[in-house]
Amino acid sequence: xARVSKEYYEFxxxxxIDAALKVCEQKTVSSMTMQDIIDATGFSQxxxxxxxxxxxxILTDLLSRIHIEQYxxxxxxxxxxxxxxxxxxxxxxxxxxxxTIEKRRAYVAAVxxxxxxxxxxxxxxxxxxxxxxxxxxxVLANNYPERARDxxxxxxxxKDINLMFSELAKEIExxxxxxxxxLEEFRKYNDAVYHGILNRAFAENSLKRNRDFDESNSYDxxxxxxxxxxxxxxxxxxxxxxxxxxx
Numbered sequence: 075x076a077r078v079s080k081e082y083y084e085f086x087x088x089x090x091i092d093a094a095l096k097v098c099e100q101k102t103v104s105s106m107t108m109q110d111i112i113d114a115t116g117f118s119q120x121x122x123x124x125x126x127x128x129x130x131x132i133l134t135d136l137l138s139r140i141h142i143e144q145y146x147x148x149x150x151x152x153x154x155x156x157x158x159x160x161x162x163x164x165x166x167x168x169x170x171x172x173x174t175i176e177k178r179r180a181y182v183a184a185v186x187x188x189x190x191x192x193x194x195x196x197x198x199x200x201x202x203x204x205x206x207x208x209x210x211x212x213v214l215a216n217n218y219p220e221r222a223r224d225x226x227x228x229x230x231x232x233k234d235i236n237l238m239f240s241e242l243a244k245e246i247e248x249x250x251x252x253x254x255x256x257l258e259e260f261r262k263y264n265d266a267v268y269h270g271i272l273n274r275a276f277a278e279n280s281l282k283r284n285r286d287f288d289e290s291n292s293y294d295x296x297x298x299x300x301x302x303x304x305x306x307x308x309x310x311x312x313x314x315x316x317x318x319x320x321x
Contacts, residue, residue, distance in 0.1 A: 083125070090115055090117075093111055093115040094111060094132055096114055097114050098203050099202075103133060103210035103211055104210065104214040106129060107129060108126075108132075130221055130224055130225050133214075133225055134225050134229055136207065137208070137211055137229045140207055140208060141229070141230050143200075144200055147192070147199065150192060151189060151193075151196075152237055154188050155185055155189065155241070158181055158184060158185040159181075159185070162181045162182070162245070165177055165181075166178075166248070170250075175250050179251065179312055182245060182250075182312060183307050183316050186303055186307050186316070187307075187316060189238065189303075190299040190302055190303035191296075191303075193268065193299055194299040197271070197272060197275060197295060198295065205275075205276060209272075209276055239257065242260075242310070251310055251311060253309060254310075254311060260306075260309055263306075264306065267305070271299065271302065274293060303316065304316060
């Protein structure tokens with residue numbers, strides 16, 4: 075192989091991952107083959123293997139690309155959380171009285187509401203192909219655990235919103251919030267509902283490709299997240315504050 079610049083090498087790899095994204099429009103992650111990539115890129119077999127030894131190396135970079143492209147929305151979530159909790163932190167320096175407790179509770183409820191609105195935006199933006207591919211990677215991990223053990227440790231990790239839970243812990247410690255369930259159970263609940271909404275939305279989007287799909291059964295994604303926000307506030311004992319400051 076002739077020596078090429080690092081920039082050219084990375085450009086070619088991006089082309090291959092672009093092709094993998096297109097293949098995912100027609101096939102599942104676990105059924106994708108090197109021949110599919112060769113056909114999609116128009117590269118020769120020898121050219122493909124200059125950049126990737128096998129399909130799982132391509133899948134590793136594919137999932138990394140998915141995570142990186144979603145960083146923007148996760149960063150937006152964290153900016154929202156940080157800006158609101160900066161306001162709450164300012165209140166923490168004041169005497170803990172009825173007025174400051176009310177303000178802090180209202181701020182937390184506002185954060186919960188805005189996070190769920192941003193989650194709805196993220197899911198709408200990244201349903202295809204990002205969320206579809208992430209879902210299919212879970213299926214691959216279940217069906218081919220040996221492949222998953224090779225792929226996942228090498229993938230660039232996605233971002234999370236652990237900041238929300240650490241800040242909630244401070245509000246609970248100060249006695250501002252008295253949740254109905256433990257913070258750990260609340261975390262598990264959030265994770266389960268978030269992925270439940272995601273999987274239901276993904277399933278419906280798949281069904282919509284069927285010409286016989288009944289639109290009257292359409293899944294109202296934003297309504298689901300409104301309900302999710304309310305239930306989260308309920309478990310935190312903040313449901314009465316959810317509408318404060320809205321609009």
